Amino acid sequence: MQPTLRQLEYLVAVADRGSFHAAARACHVSQPGLSAQIQQLEGLLGLRLFERNRRRVLITAEGEQIVQRARELLAGAAHLVEAARVLSAPLTGRLRLGVIPTIAPYLLPQLLPRVRERYPALRVELREGQTAELVALLLRGELDLLLLALEARLAGVESSALFRDEFAVAMPASHPLAARKRLADSDLAGESILLLEDGHCLRDQALAVCDQAGVEEAANFRASSLPTLVQMVAAGSGVTLLPSLAVAVEARAANLAVVAFRDPAPYRTIGLAWRPTSPRADEFRLLGELMIPSHRAD
Amino acid sequence: MQPTLRQLEYLVAVADRGSFHAAARACHVSQPGLSAQIQQLEGLLGLRLFERNRRRVLITAEGEQIVQRARELLAGAAHLVEAARVLSAPLTGRLRLGVIPTIAPYLLPQLLPRVRERYPALRVELREGQTAELVALLLRGELDLLLLALEARLAGVESSALFRDEFAVAMPASHPLAARKRLADSDLAGESILLLEDGHCLRDQALAVCDQAGVEEAANFRASSLPTLVQMVAAGSGVTLLPSLAVAVEARAANLAVVAFRDPAPYRTIGLAWRPTSPRADEFRLLGELMIPSHRAD
DNA sequence: GCTTCTGATAAGTCAAATTGATTAAAAGTC
DNA sequence: GACTTTTAATCAATTTGACTTATCAGAAGC
Numbered sequence A, B: 001m002q003p004t005l006r007q008l009e010y011l012v013a014v015a016d017r018g019s020f021h022a023a024a025r026a027c028h029v030s031q032p033g034l035s036a037q038i039q040q041l042e043g044l045l046g047l048r049l050f051e052r053n054r055r056r057v058l059i060t061a062e063g064e065q066i067v068q069r070a071r072e073l074l075a076g077a078a079h080l081v082e083a084a085r086v087l088s089a090p091l092t093g094r095l096r097l098g099v100i101p102t103i104a105p106y107l108l109p110q111l112l113p114r115v116r117e118r119y120p121a122l123r124v125e126l127r128e129g130q131t132a133e134l135v136a137l138l139l140r141g142e143l144d145l146l147l148l149a150l151e152a153r154l155a156g157v158e159s160s161a162l163f164r165d166e167f168a169v170a171m172p173a174s175h176p177l178a179a180r181k182r183l184a185d186s187d188l189a190g191e192s193i194l195l196l197e198d199g200h201c202l203r204d205q206a207l208a209v210c211d212q213a214g215v216e217e218a219a220n221f222r223a224s225s226l227p228t229l230v231q232m233v234a235a236g237s238g239v240t241l242l243p244s245l246a247v248a249v250e251a252r253a254a255n256l257a258v259v260a261f262r263d264p265a266p267y268r269t270i271g272l273a274w275r276p277t278s279p280r281a282d283e284f285r286l287l288g289e290l291m292i293p294s295h296r297a298d
Numbered sequence C: 001g002c003t004t005c006t007g008a009t010a011a012g013t014c015a016a017a018t019t020g021a022t023t024a025a026a027a028g029t030c
Numbered sequence D: 001g002a003c004t005t006t007t008a009a010t011c012a013a014t015t016t017g018a019c020t021t022a023t024c025a026g027a028a029g030c
Helices: A005-017 A020-027 A031-045 A061-088 A104-118 A131-139 A201-213 A226-234 A244-250 A281-289 A293-297 B005-017 B020-027 B031-045 B061-088 B104-118 B131-139 B201-213 B226-234 B244-250 B281-289 B293-297
Strands: A050-052 A057-059 A093-099 A122-128 A145-149 A158-172 A193-196 A217-223 A240-243 A256-261 A267-274 B050-052 B057-059 B093-099 B122-128 B145-149 B158-172 B193-196 B217-223 B240-243 B256-261 B267-274
Touching: A005 A020, A005 A031, A005 A057, A005 A061, A020 A031, A031 B061, A057 A061, A061 B031, A061 B061, A093 A104, A093 A131, A104 A122, A104 A244, A131 A145, A131 A267, A145 A201, A158 A201, A158 A226, A158 A244, A158 A281, A193 A201, A193 A226, A193 A240, A201 A217, A201 A240, A201 A267, A217 A226, A226 A240, A226 A244, A226 A256, A240 A244, A244 A256, A267 A281, B005 B020, B005 B031, B005 B057, B005 B061, B020 B031, B057 B061, B093 B104, B093 B131, B104 B122, B104 B244, B131 B145, B131 B267, B145 B201, B158 B201, B158 B226, B158 B244, B158 B281, B193 B201, B193 B226, B193 B240, B201 B217, B201 B240, B201 B267, B217 B226, B226 B240, B226 B244, B226 B256, B240 B244, B267 B281
Parallel strands: A093 A122, A093 A145, A193 A217, B093 B122, B093 B145, B193 B217
Antiparallel strands: A050 A057, A145 A267, A158 A240, A158 A256, A158 A267, B050 B057, B145 B267, B158 B240, B158 B256, B158 B267
């Protein structure tokens, strides 16, 4: 014979709360009803799941193991239902999206209206944060999907690349290199390079480019955001690397020049990430198509 | 809301058999009862799982995906029940054990009586075969547990080492080395080494030892079993490597001498292997304790 | 000693799964 | 072309079993 999912729900509820009464309340059933189901489950499995001391409920060692399996099973059932919902109506309901600060202000203004138009039943809830924080929230189940740079260390998540975002060099308009059409890594030699503060994955990627070019970061200066960084560059404090995504917006600053690298230009990879167990992976790939620039352009 | 496990069982049955009638028969319910449950499931999930043509049942693309998840869920439920059975009464019921031919005749005669004595409710069903064949059977679910040498390529299984089985050198009693107490690798130089035929993992391990010792296999001879190999050695055709496990039995051959290697002697690792998803892993480790020589000796 | 927890028990209720009989449609058979 | 067979759906009746309320017995706190 087989236990029912409901019995397993009750089991997990009692294990979580350490009380039949509290568990019954949480499951919206009466305590005797829940007790009966637990007893039936114990009979079915042939072992005692709880020690009842008249005063306190203690889970047995065997019960602990069964509870763990029950949790996985219930999660699987929830995923099945969620997968069905996705299949019957993809991209509807709530989608909690995390975006890093060096993407959000540049991609979202074009993206969100397109999403609203294409998937009007999708309710996007945004959260801006740095990669490490977003990944932690994703794995804890407080976010559904991340939009970020895939070069960062992404442990325990599944991801899909969307497009390359090439770096360019931003400098004061008066800078000697400002008149050049294209730059090589080596042209940066001797420049004072300004970067974002710690924690931004863009900082790490820019540092990697500097490493390769043999340039060092300017001491005593780290900006907390890209707009600030650009202002400092425009004010003549140095040069910086700017992702193409940000150029259209940030290059409007007065006294700023932006010059691209020669091919092959350094780049970061913009992509999506989700929990490997998420039943919505197909949905996310579909949504990703809206985010690719060639699609935005049409 | 949540589907019930029973509904998922019915779903899988219909998907497997392509017929409501056949599925109902297999589930021991009436066809209307099963139909009703499938309809309810479709309503619950909000999608059509089957296309009914009045004549033939076709599963939809969405249904296919749900069925796959349902299968996993049902397997998980079965594993939970199985785990409970193991917890309440470990080492009872049927255990289908696969053993390789270079272990079976030497370890089982002592092991099986001990198992019968210690776990009288355990019904051991034996199957002898080479590693590759046994692993395939294990993964297909036709065996529960393997007893073999862990040096072999074991993909997709979980394993646990039991003990080291050191190699010794078997030779004709008249051989010049037969009088030595211990041998080094280098003493084998110039010898004609006889080995088992292809497919035996013991052959690969012995070859590795020969490689290290710089000795080559004798051409034109490969034995199909250890006893044959030992007979050939006793008849003067050459020398061979014999695992300690086999020495007690095989060294009884007339005109045969067996000499151990100096420390560190080459060895193979005898261990157990099972499916990573098997709920009986704890049980297997328990059984493994009976197989360790120090335990056999008491 | 009283109250107030705890979980187990008993009896009755009710929703829902199931059954058997039947129907409608499609495909094969003569 | 009429007949048989087989399909899944439908309907009414039945049974099952999860659920409820009311109650009990033991343990702890005041």
